[in-house]
Amino acid sequence: MELNFYKYQGTGNDFVMVDNRQGIFPKNDTKLVNFLCDRKFGVGADGLILLEDDDATDFKMVYYNADGNESSMCGNGGRCLVAFANFLNVVKEECTFIAVDGLHSASIKDGTVSLAMQDVAEIATFEGYTFLNTGSPHHVQLVENLAALDVKSNGAKLRYGKYGSTGSNINFVSKEGDAAFAVRTYERGVEDETLSCGTGVTAVALAMHANGQTKENKVALTTPGGTLNVSFEKNGVGYKNIHLVGPATQVFSGLIKI
Secondary structure (H helix, E strand, O other): OEEEEEEEEEOOEEEEEEEOOOOOOOOOOHHHHHHHHOOOOOOOOOEEEEEEOOOOOOEEEEEEEOOOOEOOOOHHHHHHHHHHHHHOOOOOOEEEEEEOOEEEEEEEEOOEEEEEOOOEOOOEEEOOEEEEEOOOEEEEEEOOOHHHOOHHHHHHHHHHHOOOOOOOEEEEEEEEEOOEEEEEEEEOOOOEEEOOOHHHHHHHHHHHHHOOOOOOOEEEEEEOOEEEEEEEEEEOOEEEEEEEEEEOEEEEEEEEEO
16 A cells, blocks of 8 residues: 655654545554654654544644654644645635644744644742643753753653653753743653654743743744744733744655555
């Protein structure tokens, strides 16, 4: 069997995209998803995303980590899927879609996608780090000399040692300005550093505001793959009207034997 696929990236966070509106993809085949995401033997990606029909919204997002397992919300993946839906003429400039964490709205213009994230009800602050869920769980920690940090090693220690088998994404952060931060992220499921993480930079923006590192409600986050912007409004102990904004680009398309 041959599978049509598309490759998208959002600030270096890359995804295999499949139009599954006809239900052709074997969704329970973990090994197949892992193979497609493998950078040596498959297409190569941080994750795989299916675009499916949905009765109540424009489309449904089904997201798999590179290890082959269906996972929690992926912000950059959601932005890339909006660009894919636009390419397929499923949507124009505005849309809504359903994901594992609920309903999202989004807009796309000139290759930039603004994605509305779920409200965050609470943020837990501890000595040396912050923990919150922005569709996926995130540990946020300010560090010295971010550029030289071994993210894979240090991230894995926290991901497994602190958060057990369920795990958490781990974000290491450096303050670059009043409303600017550099971020490097270790992603569970990928089990390595990725060039960018959408739910991760969202978590960093909110954590930095909650901890008084910025007073601005729009924050620029520079990742190894590029810069994303996050805007938000304070809502009691939490946040609302959270938007993740950045580029989403089709890299190539093709056929692969499965």
